[in-house]
Amino acid sequence: MTDDDLIGVHGKETTGPRWAPFRDLNNTAARLFTEGRTTEAAAMFEEAYRLTLVDDLDAAGFDARARVLGNLSSLAEARGDTGEALRLAEEALFACDSAEHGAGDRYGTVAVRTNVLIQRAQTYQLLGRFDDALTDLDAALELIDETDAGHNNRLLAFTLHNTRTVQLIRLERLDEADAAARHSLELATAHDPRLAGHPYSNLAMIAQAHNDHDAATAYLRLAEQIHTASGDPVAAALAIANQGRSAARQGDLDTAERLLATAEQAFLDGQQPLRAAEIRSSRAHVAFQNNEIDLARSLLPQAIETLREAGHVVMLAEALALLGDMLAADTGLEEAEHAYLEARALYEATGAPYQVARLDMRRSIAIADAFERETDPQEQQRLLLSALYLSLPSALATDAIRHQYAPGPAREQWAATVAIPAMAHALHLAMTVGDGALISELLEHMSATVSLHAPPQPAEFTAAEPFEFPVHDFEADQLSFAASAFITGSSTGFPAAHFALPPRLRVNPNRPSALELWIAETERRYGFPIRSDQVVDSW
Template sequence: MAATGRTSDGDDDQLAAGYAAYQRGDVLGALEIFERAAQDAPPRLRSAALINAASMADELGEHRRSVGLMRTALAVLPADAARQRPAALVNLSQAYQHLGELDSAQETLEEARSLLADGTDQGLLPVACLLSLTAVALHRQQWARAHELAAESLDVTRRLAPELIGHPLMNLAAASFEIGRRELAVDFARQALAAFEAAGDAAAVAETQQNLAIMFVRSGRYDDAEEPLGASQGFFEGAELEHRAGIGAKTYGYLAESRGDFDTARTRYRHALDRFDKAGAVLDAADVRLRLATVAAAEDDLALAEELLAMSFEVYAEHGLGMHCAQLDYWHAELLHRTIAADAHPDPATLSRALTLAVPAALAIDAVRHTLPNGNQREHWHRTVAEPAMRLAFQCAARTGDGQLVADLIDSRCAGTALDVESVIEPRSATLEFELLDPPASDDSAPALHLGTALADVAAAAGIRIAPPPRLSDRGRILLSDYISHAEQRYGRLIRDHRVIAL
């Protein structure tokens, strides 16, 4: 059984001691007890102890260690303990999710769901499986599926485990927030918080407080974020939950950065980075390095900023996060451009680097807008990422005096849609969002439609796969050809269709 604070008559004394430690909030102590219990134990007891040890490691943020323990447990699981396999798979999927390995998480959950389909009474496990499936859908930004799974799990939880009702409520909050229904999301989150408080689940209360604080931060409601953030951070630090404490430290850093307090921001981000490194949360660590780079650039340490950006880019590229890479390149170019704009005699080499980063990134970022099936996502992507990135590309091209490039960018933007000139040339303060946006992976199972911009928005809203924009030809010359090729190679995704349209 997974560590839930409950024991049964057949539990070994050491397992019972581990459960008791977990119930007291001593997660590290519980981990040590379970690992000792697994040593030289008979197969059934060993597998049970390893499963619980893996759960404790995951709660402590040691996700890679958790995966190793759980895999070992599954390998030694005896035939007469087969009922433990679905539970172990669900727990393993959670560790995979924390590591960003969503394919592995999905595979383990599908196996668990298949094993649960035989109708055998598995207690609360159907609830856990549905909650984890919802979490994966949320990670993949499949908001409609996430909402559907959350609603299904809400019904199942009411029937099987009403004391856990806060979990599907929080998933409904997350799905609602991402489709732009932010007040409804906050309402769901507060319902979830009340449910966890009523159930006496201190860890879930803290997680919900942190999630609510992040919703406030992402909505620009910084003052509202302070109280739930402080309450949750006290719990996570006291319980030595490295990953969650790292998220809290990063959030505190972002609040300080947003208020111009770079000393505090840098300190908080460093604390977050230390915790993420200890937890093996490499993507979270890369995100924090990106924020530290922004602080370094604000304090005129461009060399340090670029070093940190390079480290983050390497991590994103290794994990196949092409749009994270594109957004990082855009922000890298933005930081360079700020240096250029502040210098009466800017370095031509710096301007060239900014241009080389800005144009491919802008083309890649702009090309994905019709892949987003939700109108709020498309609007948010355009307003916070695509429009600023394209504006920066225009500014860099104009500064170099490359009239042909400026003309090509205009033609590319005007193909099928009107160019909002004011949005391109009007000076605005670019900002880096609290979280990088990453469009969901495209579904290659259905043919893509070739539509103009207006119809593409309609089709995308209906969930229809839309082809990337076409390539444009001017008297045999493909516009932006070198930049397009570079972007597709650098970000690992098609940003222009193979069709060619003559101007």
């Protein structure tokens, strides 16, 4: 493979004989990183960086420094040292300033700056700092001319849109994420088909969020084949890991363990402990599902430690939720609740209301299981009401998320495989409590489809007195820094095509609504409306 064959941001013109040794080191290291030979790559990048530590550094040298610092930033993230990754990215941007001050864009430094911003946005996403990530992506977008058919612009446009896909997935804006992933796929197909595996993996993650296991598996197999054929073992290992997670959700636990163990070993061999920890957490989940409790206990603590040190909030939250499940089944609810609440706080901080609702449902299920085991009537009643208090708002919120989808299969898949099972659990608890009025109104609420038309004037309610989902452990597929290495060259709203929120229902005009207080609590708890302010009579 020549330097021109490497997928990466190339320089506009040669930086001259002075920087030829740097070019050789940097480009060879980029190739080694692509092959998963991380330790060798790191040593070479460090050697290349040291060549730029001279007093008489010219503009070409500052451009070179920016490129190698970008590569070192990515290596730091792969090791799980996100603080160092951000520091190196900042230093790379300062080097870009100096290069551009001395030579403008003669050496292609603007493309380097753009790529550093995109890569830093990916680190921010890992940390759950989505506002900072969006700021960097917006800044990068201003630097990209998508009408320019040159290599750098086409690669950067792809990388930007692929990263934006991940941002939208994390923000639970799945319709927009799907559109962004498909646009990324078009860009990859037109520019360099070796890149297509990344959007295929992200399309798999979106399909998995809808419980469409067959589509997810098909996308992941395509991604693995493309990454393997293009000589990117790291990205191929990620696709294999996600196939393992998909197999686990379909109940094929033996296949799941085999695939996850294979992927974990690949990341360990490639000196990428953070990725390995993500997979180890998934292996612990599979072991717990398979009733291999000792194995789960041996895998999970080390994974949590690595994820916590790196600040990888999404996967840390999933690992802590699993810890809660394990503690609830073993030592009891009190210790489990500490783990659950830490996971919940992480999801809440990242602005992921569905994940918060899903976590609350897990807490409810754990309490309901404890209710089934309890023999004391008073304690049974307390547990039952606690389970309902968590379950019903979670189910109402989960059902309302369908209204954020455009009409189509994804919306119906969400309703059938996510919302309805959640509501079934809440209904079961309400029936066990024996609250007939609540059950009646809840059934009417579920029957109120978007075909109902509310009257133009609002009505008042008289309030009463107060009173297994898709697992988010898939890893989205960023364009790895090995595939976007710096080669030295010679809105918040959903799309408009959605239904409006359904109205609230007045089931019985002669008594206060039993459900209205639950709706208000749901909207307070998760921060978004689940019904419009308008009211219709259901009788």
